[in-house]
Amino acid sequence: MLKLFTTGFWEAIARVILRNKIFILIAIVLATVFFSMQWKHMRFTYTEANMLPDDHEVNVVYNDFLKVFGEEGNLIVLGVKDSTLFSVKQLNAWNNLAESFKAYDEVETVLSIKDLQKLVKNTKKEQFDLEPFIKDSISSIKQINTLQNELFEKYPFYDNFLFNAETKTIRTAIYLKKDIVNTSARKDFIIEDLEVKINTFETETGLDVRVSGMPYIRTLNSQNIVDEIGLFIGAALLVTSLIFFLFFRSFRATFISLIVVCVGVMWTFGILGLLGYEITVLTALIPPLIIVIGIPNCIFLINKYQHEVRSHGNKVKSLQRVITKVGNATLMTNVTTASGFATFILTESKLLKEFGIVASLSILAIFILCLLIIPIMYTFLPYPKKRHLEHLNKRWIGGFVDWMERMVKHKKITIYVTALILIIGSMIGMNQIKISGSLIEDMPKDKQFFKDIRFFEDEFNGIMPLEIMVDTKRKKGVMKLATLKRINELETLIEETPELSKPISVVSLVKYSKQAYYNGNPKYYQLPTSQENSFILSYAKNSSSDIDLLKNFVDSTGQYARITTFMKDIGTAKMERIQENLQHKIDKVFPKERYQVTMTGKALVFQKGTKYLVRNLVISLTLAIFLISLFMAYLFRSFRMIIVSLIPNLLPLLVTAGLMGYVGVPIKPSTILVFSIAFGISVDDTIHFLAKYRQELQANHWKIRKSVYAALRETGVSMFYTSIVLFFGFSVFTISSFGGTVALGALVSITLLFAMLSNLLLLPSLLLSLERNIANKEVLRKPTIDIIPSEDDDAEIDSENEE
Secondary structure, three states, rough: OOHHHHHHHHHHHHHHHOOOOHHHHHHHHHHHHHHHHHHHHEEOOOOOOOOOOOHHHHHHHHHHHHHHHOOOOOOEEEEEHHHHHHHHHHHHHHHHHHHHHHHOOOEEEEEOHHHEEEEEOOOOOOOOEEOOOOOOOOOHHHHHHHHHHHHHHHOOOOOOOOOOOOOEEEEEEEEEOHHHHHHHHHHHHHHHHHHHHHHHHHHHHOOOOOEEEEEHHHHHHHHHHHHHHHHHHHHHHHHHHHHHHHHHHHHHHHHHHHHHHHHHHHHHHHHHHOOOOOOOHHHHHHHHHHHHHHHHHHHHHHHHHOOOOOOOOOHHHHEEEEEEEHHHHHHHHHHHHHHHOOOOHHHOOOHHHHHHHHHHHHHHHHHHHHHHHHHHHHHHHOOOHHHHHHHHOOOOOHHHHHHHHHHHHHHHHHHHHHHHHHHHHHHHHHHOEEEEEOOOOOOOOOOOHHHHHHHHHHHHHEEEEEEEEEEEOOOOOOOOOHHHHHHHHHHHHHHHHEEOOEEEEHHHHHHHHHHHHOOHHHHHOOOOHHHHHHHHHHHHHHHHHHHHOHHOOOOOOOOOOEEEEEEEEHHHHHHHHHHHHHHHHHHHHHOOOOOOOEEHHHHHHHHHHHHHHHHHHHHHHHHHHHHHHHHHHEEEEOHHHHHHHHHHHHHHHHHHHHHHHHHHHEEEEEHHHHHHHHHHHHHHHEEEEHHHOOOHHHHOOOOOHHHHHHHHHHHHHHHHHHHHHHHHHHHHHHHHHHHHHHHHHHHHHHEEEEEEEHHHHHHHHHHHHHOOOOOOHHHHHHHOOOOOOOOHHHHHHHHHOOO
């Protein structure tokens, strides 16, 4: 009964589409206009994607830190390593460049060599005064030599902050206002003002200015994401349409397919705008993905139409059969593909949820567009010409089909042994996979801003902030000598860690105060003793508020202290070891009943987010397998068929995981997507093959071998076509400048290629080997849903039409 309802349902759908074609086209145009109007609501991300749930402990700690000290990633640094800088003209130009940024509304503070001031003891007033190192401008080489001598030799307080005493590298620090750091105003300032000024300065002075800092990196990285969306869409359209034309040799068919996927892309952008989601490094992949997934739908529908036209020459009947015979199969395959993406919705990560929602909705949308636009367009067009149908002879692909049939007939043992070797080798490779939680690993390594990151890592040990917040649990507890000594002990460990920069905290200011009290003698740059502490602090209290050089490192109540260090781009394993060492020291030095010490910062949040995503990968992939297993059970009502259908699709995933281990591609946010995406797409081939196999069983009176070979010859060609489109379509992502996107494209392409071979060689071999166990199952005779209607169903439809 359900079988007849299904056939009747698709026959009714075909009638609705073909009889209301003008109305449907108008509806599609209006929907496209509506989605186009939503584009204005699209937002581009202005910060790193947070992969953790909002209520995750790591996010809670980070947000608590932001409440006390505000946005931590608001520092832009400019650096120069050039001996010619230390000349009157060049150094004045450098200081003037820094001074010019103070006039911008987006800038909170600028610190350069000219802004540095000495802390000087005023015995008469019993206070500290500030005296600038440079009063006005540099007028002589003697002044420069004195400045270098004082800064590099006498004042360790500033060392590794605005200069590197060993390499003579000079920095300028620009602090943006915290309320604009994660807004479009940041982008406008950096792209339109900062970069223009620096380029002009480089032209005038011949100095090579290096620029970095999290706001700068985020801005240029986001701009690259935006720039690559158009590149991906253009490349995907070019590659897929070229392959499509080579298959069909028809400009008409190619043009129709391009219309369908272009409308699909417009709808995808509209969905992003309608839902108010940001365009991130993941959601930027969806528009080209829709092109790559949409073209195979077009291949199935147009191929079927041309088959039918060649068979009986009736255009209306051909279009009706396209919808009734291929519509169901295409729906099933698109649902399984969408399911692979939809599993990300069930994760706790906002980033993955948004990706899963937009991708799954867009895949279902492109299916609807294909089913509506292609048959309607062909009703207005003349019959295909003879040359457009020549590809149906499939002579050029005959050799490949013959090879597959020979392998399945005579080389089943070879196929099984090869599969077993691949499984063993893949499991060995899987053990070598590493997890990467690096913030910058996926960034384009050929871009200047990435080279500048490495420059600042070499000169100042990194630019990624690692924050430690000390809660003394009482007001003014930070300035107690016991607390300062504990912070100093922790800072000693940080200084001894090569991957971390010199820490900045209130301890540095207190040490500087003691040095100033002893008339600037650098050997007194240390914490005061308990006897010294009282009168040195009295000097500090009598000083003006302008001397509060590190006001960002103690909160207004004096209860919270902040230690900031900067981290190199290191592997996840190293980062975890450093974190463990620091935590061990914290537990030892700060009694839990008196202090609460937390570590946070963007680098740490990102690393924890990556580990969290790995756990979600297992969940999402398991869900994908479970959902598709339920789907197969509903279709075929046979546990054995579920096992037979899953094996050829799990093998390519194992091979890919093993390949990642051998090649050294780590698990990271971008490569995590590979498995669920590839599994959702590759299972489509299995559904097509098994559906055709069941149909052949009925046509060949339940003769297993004959049915397997017939299904292989029939579906092998279309599976080859679509796999080639998918392979080259996903290969488009390898032109990206982002390492993660390149890895995603290459890995999905390889996985789908293995999946095609697995479904064309291993699947039919399993069916032949297990024929006694699955041959006479009633469920295969009468499945829950007819994916491909039989010829008897066609006869029923034709007779109804004639009536």
